[in-house]
Amino acid sequence: MRSRTPAAARLHRARWAMTLLFAAATAACLLVLATIAVRTDTHSRTSNLDNDVSRRADGLARAVFYDAGGVLHLEPLQDDELAYGADVFGILQAPPAARPRIRHANTSPASLPGRDDLDEIWKEVQHDQETVLYTARSVSGQEYQWAATPVWDNDTIRATVLVGADPTQSRTDHTRLVRRLALGCAALVLVAAVVGHLLSGRATRPALRGLEQQEQFLAEAAHELRTPLATLRLVVEAGSTSTGRAPAALDEAVRLVDRLGRLVTGLLARARVEAGTQEIELIPLRLDQLVEQTVEELPDRSGVTVSTEPTVVDGDPELLAQAVRNLVENALRHGGGTPVEVKVAADRVCVRDHGPGVHAKDRARVFERHVTGTASTGTGTGLAIVRWVAQLHGGSAQLSRTPGGGLLAELLLPHRSGGTPGRPDCACAGSAASSFRS
Structure with a gap:
């Protein structure tokens, strides 16, 4: 596994920073929304509970009445649905100049507030002269929300209808809502983190690809320039x-400088094509003459024989020369010092050595960049360039064994008419193998 460059490491750190920022922003927004939802639910449940006890207390207060003799009649409560539906209710009555006492309760008097709370409720009703809300525990210790509505005897408040509601269920539902909101927000933050990581990865992918292409270009440039230098x-x-x-x-130095100039031009052209800033320009050219000239310019061409047939293809001369040069130099370097035969026929270039060859399972992988091959293939940098040039021209590159041993490397190019390379009528693998056979 290749180690990351400092620039790539910074991009990866930036990606995680964007992921965390996206997750944090999402968490902050969800926290605000959840807080608003919790407060709204709390207010709504409290209001509903207060409205329910107030409505019941008001209704029951209208049902009971004082007659002309000052007697409080509670008989209407027996048939009142509001009385049956209340959790707890009672009638608080105060004789003249005396403390209020419980006149009636639908359950045990222990379900009503204690003495001190009853006195306080009575004072508030007398003061406000309308329905008051009060939170207090019953004598048995159960907390209730109470509503107290006055009952008038002419112009005097002589009694109070007291209705209580148990807030336990409402609080349980509220707690359940808070838990669901917490779990939902946590899940949404997690989803947001994953989505943010994917989006940040997609955003940084072009930059990482550009860095990888830059590193690859530098490696290939070093590979191409090392030998002529x-x-x-x-x-x-x-x-x-x-x-x-x-x-x-001096003459040889001038020739090498010219070759270096062509190499630099080809490298820059390839860099611009890979970056998408320049389109490859294909022109008709004699492939056989290009191969002969390329081999002739090699510094060490001893042991290399060239056999060509007149072949015209559409291509970029600098890129094709670079691919042919890599094939021949690869065969010279990793062919075990054996003779190298080069043949041009039927829109393809065939380069054969007599080295140990390559296992069938590795013949496709050695064309990949950064893949190390066997003694007959090298590091894969040069062969990766060959495949890239072939694909750029609509062709392909392949390796195969030949009769008598050795490795046959082929650069296949399409017909000028647009045909597919490698068709039987233009194949040179068989003829190359027979002509190269020792």
């Missing part, structure tokens, strides 16, 4: 140590 150094050193060899060395 080393050869140029040897030529210059040889010319400087011998006066008689200086003119020949």
Whole structure:
């Protein structure tokens, strides 16, 4: 596994930072919404409970009455649905100049508030002269929400209808809602983090791809320039140590400099094509002549034989020359010092060595970038360039074994008429194998 470059590591850290920021922003928004929802639910449940006890207390207060003799009649409560539906209710009555006492209760008097709370409720009713709300515990210890409505005897409040509602169920439902909101918000934050990570990854993917292409270009540029630079150094050193060899060395140095110029032009063209800033320009060219010239420019071409047939293809001369050069140099470097045969026929270039070859399962993988092959294939950098150039021209590159041993590398290009490379009528694998057979 390749280690990340510092720039790629910064991009990955930026991706996680964007993920955390997205999740944090989502969490903050959900927290605000959840807080509003909890407060709204609390207010709504309290209001509903208060409205229910107030409505019952008002209705029951209208049902009971004082007659002309000052007697409180409770008989209407026996048939009143409001009385049956109440959790707890009672009648609080105060004789003249005396403390209020419980006149009637639908359950045990222990379900009503204690003495001190009853006195306080009575004072508030007398003061407000309308329905009052009060929270108090009953004598048995159960907390209720109470509504107390006055009952008038002419112009005097002589009694109070007291209705209580148990808030336990409402609080239980509220607690359940809070838990569901908490779980829902946590799940949404998790989903937001995942979505944010995916989106940030998609946003940084072009930058990572650009960094990878840049690293690959630098590796390929070093691969292409290393050999001619080393050869140029040897030529210059040889010319400087011998006066008689200086003119020949100078001519060779000029030729190598020209080759370096073409290499740099090809590298820049490939970089622009991969970056999408330049379209490849295909022109008709003689593939056989291009291969002969490319092999002729190799610094060490001993052991290389070339057999060509007149072949015209549409292509980029610099990129095709680069691909052919990589195929031949790869065969020279990793063919075990065996002879290398190059043949051009039927829209393809065939390069054969007599080395150990490549296992069938590795023949496709060695064309991938950063894949290390066997002794006959090298690091895969040069072959990756060959495949890239072939695909850019609508062709392909492949490896195969040949009769008598060795490895056959082929660069297949499409017909000028637009046909598919590799068709039987233009195949050179069989003819190459027979002509290369020792």
